[in-house]
Amino acid sequence: MKEILYKSTRSEDGALKASEAILKGLADDGGLFVPIELPELDKSMEELSKMSYQELAYEVLKLFYTDFTEEELKNCIAKAYDEKFDTEEIAPLAQVKDPYHLELFHGPTIAFKDMALQILPHLLTTSAKKNGVENDIVILTATSGDTGKAALAGFANVEGTKIVVFYPDGGVSPIQEKQMITQKGDNTHVVAIKGNFDEAQTGVKNIFNNKELAKEMDKSGFQFSSANSINIGRLIPQVAYYVYSYAKLLSEGKIEDGEKINVVVPTGNFGNILAAYYAKSIGTPIDKLVCASNENKVLYDFFNTGEYDKNREFILTTSPSMDILISSNLERLIYHIAGDDANKNKELMANLASTGVYNITDDMRTKLTDFVGKFASEEETAQTIKKIYEDTGYIMDTHTSVARCVYEKYVAETGDNKTTVIASTASPFKFTRAVMNAIDPKYQSGEDFELIDELSRIGNIKIPNAIEEIRNAEIRHNTKCETEDMENIVKDFLGI
């Protein structure tokens, strides 16, 4: 098999093995790791269509993580995708009228980030062993909601790891907050910061790039790694479910072998849709990659004008995991459409850092024809939840609704009626209040858990364990801090 090595999006040199790139998270120059060349699926869709989720995940991971042994990968996969998921299928497809919703929310925290964050701790600890690392791995994460809990759930009590999660105070849903601050595990730490998600993320990046701190940490037996979606150890496991969705449609006779499908992804940090792009690049017959944004529509503007401009009002929406003005993973796409040109990418990222804006070249724009950017307003998002519920009885969360709404707009505008997979990124129970308000304003005044019971009743869906667990859980984390104090908080927690 072809060996795949990784380099930074911001420099021409360096070629790391997958395990090294996973351990480092972010490159020293601030860039993101990308495969130097992309592999290709070495099994036919026909063969893949007969596989379980775990078997298929192996077929994808082995192409990208070429320095892991078969046993190592299968071991990581087995520990990740097990009975912590509430369905053996792991990522089932639900047909809701025409399109298929790829339900990525059957893991322990009922959102799609489990798909990657259940396996990342095992990839990381395996990578550490392979590279003779004896330090404990310290995970720092900035979250706009779902990543935090999913990372905590993935790392809690995993030996040789510690995890610190920062979230914007008031910038996540009450349920999300409750899920995080009740997290068990002595190696976990949860902190609310007085700032928005981008400030939290910038704070984390600054801590990562602090060379002095890295030395101090090393002396005390610690080193940082990242669980954010910039880690290649998160990105690649996400490629698997797009391949799986295609294989599944094929095995159920919904499509012919080779027939192209469209994929619609509710997008924030651009990790999930980038995984779809990689799935396409390695040979999955995908036509359009439809990038769905909420009212923070930086990406919509980018795909339609070629200009990325983060200088705008930050809007708090009912789909908070997509309330993002700097989509970190877009940098990988920029690098690829520049013809894998690190210098060009670096120049654009420098513009972004200094002015908040960059413009891609016409040549780069021609490489974006697979992408379609659209957005849904708050009102449209709510209406779509209500309409789909009334028409079909199926209840979606707000993020998925953004994608569903964008799907409807796209089909109405283009008449493109290819079989479509919509990435369904959270259980409606994770955003119960917004979902129930969308269905009927009479729910506005209910208590959280009243609404949860009512959602279960009207949708005829069992309340997931993740929700039942926090009904009466004890609050274990109550630290708040200013963004300037993030570094000190981390040091305190580590006792250095």
Ligand SMILES: *Cc1c(COP(=O)(O)O)cnc(C)c1O
């Ligand atoms: C994180 C998240 C998204 C956005 O995914 P990206 O990979 O950041 O684009 C969408 N929906 C939900 C529910 C999420 O948690």
